[in-house]
Amino acid sequence: xxxxxxxxxxxxxxxxxxxxxxxxxxxxxxxxxxxxxxxxxxxxxxxxxxxxxxxxxxxxxxxxxxxxxxxxxxxxxxxxxxxxxxxxxxxxxxxxxxxxxxxxxxxxxxxxxxxxxxxxxxxxxxxxxxxxxxxxxxxxxxxxxxxxxxxxxxxxxxxxxxxxxxxxxxxxxxxxxxxxxxxxxxxxxxxxxxxxxxxxxxxxxxxxxxxxxxxxxxxxxxxxxxxxxxxxxxxxxxxxxxxxxxxxxxxxxxxxxxxxxxxxxxxxxxxxxxxxxxxxxxxxxxxxxxxxx
Amino acid sequence: xxxxxxxxxxxxxxxxxxxxxxxxxxxxxxxxxxxxxxxxxxxxxxxxxxxxxxxxxxxxxxxxxxxxxxxxxxxxxxxxxxxxxxxxxxxxxxxxxxxxxxxxxxxxxxxxxxxxxxxxxxxxxxxxxxxxxxxxxxxxxxxxxxxxxxxxxxxxxxxxxxxxxxxxxxxxxxxxxxxxxxxxxxxxxxxxxxxxxxxxxxxxxxxxxxxxxxxxxxxxxxxxxxxxxxxxxxxxxxxxxxxxxxxxxxxxxxxxxxxxxxxxxxxxxxxxxxxxxxxxxxxxxxxxxxxxx
Amino acid sequence: xxxxxxxxxxxxxxxxxxxxxxxxxxxxxxxxxxxxxxxxxxxxxxxxxxxxxxxxxxxxxxxxxxxxxxxxxxxxxxxxxxxxxxxxxxxxxxxxxxxxxxxxxxxxxxxxxxxxxxxxxxxxxxxxxxxxxxxxxxxxxxxxxxxxxxxxxxxxxxxxxxxxxxxxxxxxxxxxxxxxxxxxxxxxxxxxxxxxxxxxxxxxxxxxxxxxxxxxxxxxxxxxxxxxxxxxxxxxxxxxxxxxxxxxxxxxxxxxxxxxxxxxxxxxxxxxxxxxxxxxxxxxxxxxxxxxx
Numbered sequence: 001x002x003x004x005x006x007x008x009x010x011x012x013x014x015x016x017x018x019x020x021x022x023x024x025x026x027x028x029x030x031x032x033x034x035x036x037x038x039x040x041x042x043x044x045x046x047x048x049x050x051x052x053x054x055x056x057x058x059x060x061x062x063x064x065x066x067x068x069x070x071x072x073x074x075x076x077x078x079x080x081x082x083x084x085x086x087x088x089x090x091x092x093x094x095x096x097x098x099x100x101x102x103x104x105x106x107x108x109x110x111x112x113x114x115x116x117x118x119x120x121x122x123x124x125x126x127x128x129x130x131x132x133x134x135x136x137x138x139x140x141x142x143x144x145x146x147x148x149x150x151x152x153x154x155x156x157x158x159x160x161x162x163x164x165x166x167x168x169x170x171x172x173x174x175x176x177x178x179x180x181x182x183x184x185x186x187x188x189x190x191x192x193x194x195x196x197x198x199x200x201x202x203x204x205x206x207x208x209x210x211x212x213x214x215x216x217x218x219x220x221x222x223x224x225x226x227x228x229x230x231x232x233x234x235x236x237x238x239x240x241x242x243x244x245x246x247x248x249x250x251x252x253x254x255x256x257x258x259x260x261x262x263x264x265x266x267x268x269x270x271x272x273x274x275x276x277x278x279x280x281x282x283x284x285x286x287x288x289x290x291x292x293x
Numbered sequence: 294x295x296x297x298x299x300x301x302x303x304x305x306x307x308x309x310x311x312x313x314x315x316x317x318x319x320x321x322x323x324x325x326x327x328x329x330x331x332x333x334x335x336x337x338x339x340x341x342x343x344x345x346x347x348x349x350x351x352x353x354x355x356x357x358x359x360x361x362x363x364x365x366x367x368x369x370x371x372x373x374x375x376x377x378x379x380x381x382x383x384x385x386x387x388x389x390x391x392x393x394x395x396x397x398x399x400x401x402x403x404x405x406x407x408x409x410x411x412x413x414x415x416x417x418x419x420x421x422x423x424x425x426x427x428x429x430x431x432x433x434x435x436x437x438x439x440x441x442x443x444x445x446x447x448x449x450x451x452x453x454x455x456x457x458x459x460x461x462x463x464x465x466x467x468x469x470x471x472x473x474x475x476x477x478x479x480x481x482x483x484x485x486x487x488x489x490x491x492x493x494x495x496x497x498x499x500x501x502x503x504x505x506x507x508x509x510x511x512x513x514x515x516x517x518x519x520x521x522x523x524x525x526x527x528x529x530x531x532x533x534x535x536x537x538x539x540x541x542x543x544x545x546x547x548x549x550x551x552x553x554x555x556x557x558x559x560x561x562x563x564x565x566x567x568x569x570x571x572x573x574x575x576x577x578x579x580x581x582x583x584x585x586x
Numbered sequence: 587x588x589x590x591x592x593x594x595x596x597x598x599x600x601x602x603x604x605x606x607x608x609x610x611x612x613x614x615x616x617x618x619x620x621x622x623x624x625x626x627x628x629x630x631x632x633x634x635x636x637x638x639x640x641x642x643x644x645x646x647x648x649x650x651x652x653x654x655x656x657x658x659x660x661x662x663x664x665x666x667x668x669x670x671x672x673x674x675x676x677x678x679x680x681x682x683x684x685x686x687x688x689x690x691x692x693x694x695x696x697x698x699x700x701x702x703x704x705x706x707x708x709x710x711x712x713x714x715x716x717x718x719x720x721x722x723x724x725x726x727x728x729x730x731x732x733x734x735x736x737x738x739x740x741x742x743x744x745x746x747x748x749x750x751x752x753x754x755x756x757x758x759x760x761x762x763x764x765x766x767x768x769x770x771x772x773x774x775x776x777x778x779x780x781x782x783x784x785x786x787x788x789x790x791x792x793x794x795x796x797x798x799x800x801x802x803x804x805x806x807x808x809x810x811x812x813x814x815x816x817x818x819x820x821x822x823x824x825x826x827x828x829x830x831x832x833x834x835x836x837x838x839x840x841x842x843x844x845x846x847x848x849x850x851x852x853x854x855x856x857x858x859x860x861x862x863x864x865x866x867x868x869x870x871x872x873x874x875x876x877x878x879x
Contacts, residue, residue, distance in 0.1 A: 006596070007594070007596050008300070008301050008319070008594050008596075008612070010299070010300050010301075010318050024614075025596050025614055026301070026319055026337075026594070026612055026614075026630075028317075028318055028319075028336055043614055043632060044319075044337060044355075044612075044630060044632070046336060046337070046354055046355075058656060060653075060656075061632055061650055062355060062630075062632075062648060062650065064354055064355065064386055064387075067353075067386060070351065070353075070383055070385065090656060092656065093650055093653060093682055094387070094650075094680070094682060094698075096386055096387060096404050096405075110700075111682050111700050112387075112405055112682075112698055112700065114403075114404050114405065114422050114423070129700050129718050130423065130700070130716065130718060132422050132423060132440050132441065132458075134440075144762070147718050147720075147736055148441075148718065148734075148736060150440055150441060150458050150459065162761060162762050164756075164761060165718075165736050165754050165756075166459065166736065166752065166754055166782075168458050168459055168486050168487060170457075170458075170485075170486050170504065172457075173534075173535065174532065174534060174541040174542075174544075175455060175457060175483055175485060175544075176437070176455050176483070176544055176548050176550075177541065177544075177547075177548055178548070178550055179534075179536070190761055190762070192756075192761060193754050193756050193782050194487070194754060194780070194782045194800075196459075196486050196487045196504045196505050198504065210800075211756065211782045211784065211800050212505070212782050212798070212800040212814050214487075214503075214504050214505040226814075227814060228505050228519075228520060228521055228814055239760065241759075241760060241765075242759060243765070248760040248763065249760075251760075251761075251762055251763075254763075255762050255763055255764075257762075257764060301593070301594050301612070303592070303593050303594075303611050319594070319612055319630075321610075321611055321612075321629055337612075337630060337648075339629060339630070339647055339648075355648060357647055357648065357679055357680075360646075360679060363644065363646075363676060363678065387680070389679055389680060389697050389698075405680075405698055407696075407697050407698065407715050407716070423716065425715050425716060425733050425734065425751075427733075441734075443733055443734060443751050443752065459752065461751050461752055461779050461780060463750075463751075463778075463779050463797070465750075466827075466828065467825065467827060467834040467835075467837075468748060468750060468776055468778060468837075469730070469748050469776070469837055469841050469843075470834065470837075470840075470841055471841075471843055472827075472829070487780070489752075489779050489780045489797045489798050491797065505798070507780075507796075507797050507798040521798050521812075521813060521814055
């Protein structure tokens, strides 16, 4: 063990810390933590009992990783649960991630993010600054949440979904109640800034929700919905880039930055997947019906 | 005094700390703080001069309690004022509460909450993650603010109000100006996600404001208002649960989780109150006129 | 050097710290930092390599000033760049400001603010609690952003602009893409709560955008635009104060708190500027055409 820790750290003797791990100043590493090789925990950060952080990760300053559940309403006790974060995570400063979640590899957050318990998050997901993941939800692979997105409990977000700032996925049809119904966002859907999605709504694969839309009914695949209440006004495949007149949707055929098809294009990548690989993604049979309008 | 403090703490000799208080690592407890019996102050938290925190409370990590006023615009000085927080508070990590407010018992916050000075907050209030209470406002008993709610100065929120994420109560009719007029939300009103309430508007008892509504005029009791600008479209008493067809409003007759009538129902609880108890709540004469439509 | 530092601080020997500087507890001051005379760095705050903070400033507790760039997506390295903050700054607790920006004098932030790299911010700017400045943008003199404002990359905000809570300046016309186009907000414009401004839109001088507006087209000077999608409905010069019937816009003729014309009024101040002074501001030829409608 070759830990390089700064000043004023409090590191439990039961923490298992890999090779070439760096720890900043004033850090608190509690019991039974496991930190993979080559990971950097920056100053003032607290890693609570039962957390596993994969190798080659970076956890910024002032974070709380593995925050305990505070069920004070009923029993006024702390509860510790495991939290697993995969390899090569980049968790930016000021973020709070609860115990009791599973998060894949190449995870990335902005600053001051909150992720509560029972969040099941895939690989290569990215959650922007100030986003508030309420827990008890599923977020797929390569999902990109921009800043200040609010994901209510019971939400299901499939792979390759983009959600822009100040979007809210709600869950209570008759507030206040205890009868929550989550939103389901299907693969490749795009939800623009400030949209609010009402409880139980399904956003179809490749659909586009306009900025500020209040979405009260499910939106079929490829449809564009805008307004309050949101109405379907078009098909994404009719949208052209205003500068060059080229089609821009379905976006997977026109955009690939950081996507697994970055070097080859979506169709070549998709056809190259074997059945086991396809099972890792939530994808419809996208190639059989080519995207003609 | 049986204080159990972690490492690297800086605790003033004039702080009065009760029995069985636990203090984490790296905490700063300034002069003249009073901490009640059995309270837990978690690591990295700062409690500033003049703060009282009641017994059996929990203050999460990375909080600043009693933040001083920084009137730097004019005089570039700090000012310390008392801050009183009642018993059994649960203040989650990363929250900042200013000096100069009074907060009742059983207070609860999410993470990264900001509460500025001159906030008068009742008992059993709950303020969600990232909410921003601008101070100089009144928040009643059993008020529930969900995540990321913005309460402008001069707002008045009566008892048993529910406000959902990204709602803003504004206060400037002709921005920018110094002529603020607050919003008044009456008891049992519900404001759904993303609604903006314009200055001086009154939201009547038991009314329901729809998601994304921009409310420019006062809404009478029991009315449902939606849209931009918001219009009254219905009466809450006509709304049925879509699953079982049962009425759901007024919600106090159908929902009781964590409410004082949890075991007996609203009407029995309300009739059992004596006059002194009724004075603690902002309630109209709710029983005389039964909720027929 | 007369540094007054609290307990458990880690201060680099290469940091240059002015006269009468106060540093709280648990602070980390990294290499090559310069802190001007009379400045106060509060507890738990990190000032990273290469930061300059001007004299007579205040940096609240739990801040990270000069946060390094984490280009982990590509090269998994930290990069340090200079950050210059002028004199008399007031940076409230919990804020994170990246390396690689230039910020003028009399800068002010609320709490938990995030400012990313390549932000060019003038003098006397104020950025409210929880606002999220995405970097690579320009913010002029005397700009006031209220709480929870999101400024996308490539935004340009001229002098004396007011932006209210939960406003978003967007930048991607066909999300997701790499073809960003910023919003340009001209001097004296006012954007009310919850408005979303679409990519490439220009908001004309002295215009007023209503609460919750979704602005898809540019708005001419002095016009009032509201709704989703926003439409021009009036001229600001027709708006009267509801209480006293007086005109309230252009606001520079009716409001002066903290403005440079506070004691003399806008026109006297403006006429008194010489050519060099005028160059400091982004102002049209405001006096030649008096504000008749």
